[in-house]
Amino acid sequence: MQRLYRNCYAMDRRCYDEYGLSEDLLMEHAAEGMARVIRERFEPGASILIVAGPGNNGADGIALARLLQGRYDLRLLLPLGAKSPMAKLQLERARRVGVPLAEEVEEAALIVDALFGAGLSRPLSEEVVALVERMNALEGFKLACDIPTGLDERGAPLPVAFRADLTVTMGALKEALYSDAAKECTGEILCVDLGVERLLYEEEIRVWLLDEADFDPPLREGWDAAHKGSFGHAAVFCGEKEGAGIIAASAAARFGAGLTTLVIHEKVSAPPFLMTSTTVPAKATAVAIGMGLGEYFESELLEKEVIDSRLPVVLDADALSQPELLQILHQEQRKVVLTPHPAEFTRLWKIVAEEELSVAEIQADRFDIARRFGARFPHVVLLLKGANPFITHLGELYVNPLGSVVLAKGGSGDVLSGLICALLAQGYEALDAAIQGSLALALAAQSWEGADYGMLPTDLIERLPKLGRE
Known part of the structure; x- marks a missing residue:
């Protein structure tokens, strides 16, 4: 660093x-x-x-x-x-x-x-x-x-x-x-x-550039008497575009969550290692929502299961344009991670700051944008996606320069949300979960040996077990 x-x-x-x-x-x-x-x-x-x-x-x-x-x-x-x-x-x-x-x-x-x-x-x-x-x-x-x-x-x-x-x-x-x-x-x-x-x-300054040496995967040395409950329970909402939720949940399971549940509205074709439920499980330890969400869940359920919950939460994609879910940003004692790309940030910022920003304005000065968000919501972890993702929390700003063009494909962000949710479920602080999830995504992409246009989100997930072991 x-x-x-x-x-x-x-x-x-x-x-x-x-x-x-x-x-x-x-x-x-x-x-x-x-x-x-x-x-x-x-x-x-x-x-x-x-x-x-x-x-x-x-x-x-x-x-x-x-x-x-x-x-x-x-x-x-x-x-x-x-x-x-x-x-x-x-x-x-x-x-x-x-x-x-x-x-x-x-x-x-x-x-x-x-x-x-x-x-x-x-x-x-x-x-x-x-x-x-x-x-x-x-x-x-x-x-x-x-x-x-x-x-x-x-x-x-x-x-x-x-x-x-x-x-x-x-x-x-x-x-x-x-x-x-x-x-x-x-x-x-x-x-x-x-x-x-x-x-x-x-x-002295509080702006940092991350590097590969900062990656610290959730390895299990010293946990010889552990069981699945020792590593948390990630709950991932699976909405209108069910593939996004399944990708995120699969990433969470791969990245160490002891249990992973898809929260569904109706039956989906989930892989056998994922559980399904119409509510957030009572023993869940973190929740992720927004990936392919659409308007699939009723407001009453979202209020009960997500807004009124105190579980650590990842808000992504569709969750960032729903004012009711963005009430969570004011819950100062809660672990909250937002993962917008620039277009999603424009919608988010219009809701919470009542200010119009274009994608071009965001991209022209990402450092300033991240600092402005951090000044308004210092307790929230913002991970602003991009070629170099920015992460801000409590006046500190981190830049991850390790990403590559292979990540420019639908589903990569869903994998990221799943990675962060897995770490929150395992007890990580919100900032550490965002940093380590971002590094894991970038390093998994770097390990891809095929053509730069050919990687799928599932390829990223398959590479996660090798990180920290090579």
Whole structure:
């Protein structure tokens, strides 16, 4: 788990003021960090094109060119000149070691984008848009310096962005690198230090990036005398589209729930390992509702079995557009997890906040949206689905970057709801259940070996038993 920051300006200033590190020295470390990565991945003599901008991001690229000169077939392109004091200083140094200048964008084994980094606040000019598009069209491996050119502080393209295979960011990880839009532009992300260890550079913050090492599956070591009741009883409502409820319940059973019951309105074709009932079982320890729900259950039953219950609850899909079920958000002593995708969040937000939000507005600044929800309902766990799911609770925000395109298929969200319900049933806190369920879904998808279009929700469920055992 690593920290994420909106920007690094305050931490850079701390390096100047407390550690006596100059801007020049930080830049040398940034450039050397990139150079080290390049030396590890490219043989001497490889062709490299560095496209540097007029400011300090460009200065990083110019410094990089100096460090690589003599080892590689190098060209430095300065399409907008060198304008900041540091860019001018680095250009003079580069000239002294003989760095050759390019006249235009040209093909190379490695293309380095050092045009504009963090802090972009206005749309790129037509000239720069055309330049970025030419760079994107090149066939070589693409590396972005700090942040791909064109991404603003929210991670939104203005209006286009460099599409990197690798982003080497400086000092600390930035939120902008983990928006949904940024996922198609950043490639692999590495962070290099700026002259001090990240432990000394970084400030305390409550925004975290999850990684595979954070996954802690519900293994049963030390439970030698346990029985099925030891691992809880998950109740999953099975509504109008019964497949969604069956998928969620199957995932819950696979992920450790000792018992799993489908709450049904009429008979369904359930797999033999799932029980069925027209009410929530008396010994249930968690409930999930909304997946394919429709308007299948009467209000009186929902009020009695779900709203007036104190069981931990997962609200998904159709449950997020029903005002009566959303009363649960005000039950501050209850474990509540919401799992909307952006379109579902628009409907949810209109009900609870009386504010119209479009999907585009949500996607443009997912961090802000998650924080706004968290400020209104701090006790509720929100898992905002997307290419990088966001999880917020009690002022903390977690980002899961491990998802993949294979999850872009109906039923994946139903599996997620089942995973979270299983963990709630086993006694997990709501935040932990959301984090571990999200990680389990992503890691199960990563284990898929077939074509990226071919995975079914049932394939995800079948991979759950192998997680934590490989």
